Amino acid sequence: MPIALQPSSTWTCLKDISRAQMHGYPERLQPKMMLRKAECLVTLGRLQEASQIISDLESNFTAKQTPAAPQFQTLQSTLCRLKMKAQEKENLTETFPAALTHAFEDMNLREENEQISSASPSVSLCTDPLKGRCLIATKDILPGELLVKEDAFVSVLNPGEMPPLHYGLESKRNTRVANGDLYCHRCLKHTLAMVPCDGCSYAKYCSQECMQQAWDLYHSIECSLGGLLLTLGVFCHISLRSTLLARFEDVGKVIRKLCGEISNKDLSLPESKNLVQTLSYDLGEESEKNGKTMEPPIPGCDINGKYINNYNAVLHLLPHTKNHSPEHKFLCALSVSALCKQLEAANLQTLPSQESSQPKAAVVPAMCQELHIWGVAMLRHMLQLQCNAQAITTIQQTGSEENIVTDSRQVRLATGLFPVVSLLNHSCSPNTSVSFLSTVATIRASQQIGKGQEILHCYGPHENRMGVAERQQKLRSQYFFDCNCLACQKEKPRAAAGPPWEAFCCNSCGELMQGGDVLSCGHASCTESASRDHLVSRLQDLQQQVGTARKLLRNGKLERAIQLLLGCQHDAERFLSAEHSVVGEIEDGLARAYATLGDWQKSATHLQKSLRVVEVRHGPSSVEMGHELFKLAQVFFNGFAIPEALNTIQKAEKVLLVHYGPWNDEIQELQKMKSCLLDLPPIPVGPPV
Template identity: 70%
Template sequence: MGAAVLYSKGVSHSRPNTEDISLCYANRSAALFHLDQYEACLEDIVRAGMHGYPERLQPKMMLRKAECLVNLGRLQEARQTVIHLESSLNAKPTLVSSSHQILQRNLHHLKVKIREKENLPETFPKALTRAFEDMALGEENKQISGASLSVSLHTDPLKGRHLVAAKDILPGELLVKEDAFVSVLNPGETPPLHYGLENKWDTRVTNGDLYCHRCLKHTLATVPCGGCSYARYCSQECMQKAWECYHSTECPLGGLLLTLGVFCHVALRITLLARFEDVDRVVRMLCEETGNKDICLPEKKNPVKTLHCTNRGESENSIIGETPIPGCNVHGKYESNYNAVFSLLPHTEKHSPEHKFICAISVSALCKQLRAASLQARTMHLKSSKLEAVTPGLCADLTIWGVAILRHMLQLQCNAQAITSIRHTGV
């Protein structure tokens, strides 16, 4: 496991399409093989090939591939790989005799294994469906998406939006099932660095090495961001999605986000995600919040759309006789979106002046860096797709978005949830 993590670090710090990165992937595939993670091993073998794995080492990796396929019960493919390997060995006997002998011996063992398996067809158990995903809410609440009928939604000037039990709740009853609007991997504490001859490599392992930075899945076979050596993902798809949604902006910020802490990071990511909803609407909500009409965008052509962003903002569509619940839609229904997050109370008056000061300083440092990064991207004539991801909405008016980030930082203090896991450090 240690080797896998270290090869991941190697992957993160290597340039794409070099022998270095291909060797790191190939060696990590060997580590994953020893950990019985055959699917992940196969993926790394493909990645090593994509980045130009040297021809002279190919047979070793093909043998590993065949072994993986055998262990996964994919015997047909294993056979094909063996045939391919044998023909390439016969065509180019480039290896030194001793390693050639070892390879031939392993190949022989493998062929015996395939034959045995073919005669004794095994049934592979289907992956166990995770209990929680299958847990049902029972009849779903019409007022709140993803909640059971045992709760109802209320609002209160002091507490803000909250759930109240509508009936007696049984132990273990599932009440709410909702994906997080936003999540950030908390890097956690870095174990102290031991100095010494045997420790010339930084072998410290943190959460950042073990979990996908987007979906938080535990993985040893991470795929790194091409632009930094920090962000890494469980798959190419997660990397792509993260890049499109927020990482293109976060990537050039470097170590600043780590320094400012996880709340600041979450707050930034919330505002980055808000760009994918109605940006004009969001900006108007923020203007109302700051009371500064001067920095508002010009009125939209369609002024009918009214928002329930505050208790004051009743619209003609609201349910007559009821206080509209902040963050719900015009029909009074709660939906998981930015409007719902935005209307959580920041409890500004309850935070200590010191805390508010630190939050404000952090956000202004962040905005300064965002502005610098966007200017740099513009002057460097980066690929237009990258530039687009940085500019719209966010850098156009950083004053507005700075207000949003600060509001979220204050909200997070009592609205964020942490998921923790216990890891044996071996110390």
């Protein structure tokens, strides 16, 4: 039975009621559900419909004549209250405008790029002999400017990690909620009331419409493969879904050419020029004029030279076949083979009858004789994904609603393919920031970009999160290139010193320690030295204590957590730099503990110290800095520190707007806090009476 009656979720409640009626909700419980429906309608201001339901319920109660039953008395009392509420609203205007359903719409691109779909006119697609395809600024770009807003060509929800089930008399049923229970499997929208697939126990959707769209596009074939797809993994699932979506574009003959007309050498090197020409020519046949075909200037573009988010662009993403290990290629081929076998088995089963609601496109296309074509396409996609898959992330809150303080963390919600976003090359110090809303990726300039400069994106290894050696190793192993960005060039000469968020300090004078296995104080007049191994051992012990304190915080043992963290703070001051990341963790933990106790002043003091660590590590304009400023603004707001709160809100807005735009949840909350503070009456200042 749906219980949410907030305006933003009332529509969900009504849809849930409709589905319950459609699936045969028990007759004896109908009055309770109809009362809830009437309450929803009153909340929405649809008073005429609500009055009709109330009238029908009154007639129903009179006919049954069972006034002694406790349930009847409760329902009748609720009915009377609801009737009064409806009458009170009769003379009021509608309080829930239809426009509210569009409240979370993101900003659109002001103009369409004539060369690249989903991109701003501020960028241009070019090629470089060393880098390949890249995006270049066509004009000076300001921080926060929207550059790309692209819906994923394909996306698959990550199933989430679940603990294994242990069978036995003492075992308990696992009731932990995973992402698959919270987000729509088609549009990735966070959903209160899921609509499950009629054919499997895994796929769930935000609405009947999303479920039908998923069924028509791909789920009619995926439905019976659910267990196998979960076993083979997300990459295999994306490969199948990409091929299924290709049925709705004119690419069948292209995939056949991929199988039949290229040589064995081309098959092993799918990024070869022959394949690029084959795919480009076939997809551009509709634009041929007078029997003449012009080769697209850039791979992935159509015959008119436009790069579009479609299957042609996906096929032109490089699979890097030469770089993958033989073991990886064998595993990919084995996975695709298993999937094709299962598709063949599904084909041999009874096909849908004419009365079936499944569309004709839902049947495995051309059946078994075309499975080898699908297999080639799926194998190519699997090889592409290691370098081209994009993690779709979201911010999740942890902790119950009763808690004053909750954690927020970025989680990987799904994996998708974004052909336009994939054009951006990597930098360990990028000039863009990426965010997601459902299946849409938004790329904004994070700093000023001059005309002619390349638009750069970070593939994961960032200069503010790891050292140059670790970044180089990760990029080489996953993306098969040696990074030579400006950040790597600058950092190599000073790599031995290490970043400040990992530095040790002198116990005597507080200066930073330098050196290799034996560290010496950097101050000229100080002779203090220490073994690196000894300091690393002390750091590990300290990290273990901080971890224990965080567990105490989660379990509500605040006083013990504070005492332990204060001890950790004292120890850290003796051998860690003030900007060390562990110092930031300690200060953040103390701020959280005091906020939970309602001591907002102490919480703000410790959070400001944590903020300094974040600023040194990530920079004053980083998205991490924006999130920390948001936390500090909340603490000042709750502590009624009005000038400090308004100042911090302004700083947080300035940073977060650059990375997310105005429709971000945190920016919306900051604006509400600012509005609330500005509406407060002025506090009188004068001598005490």
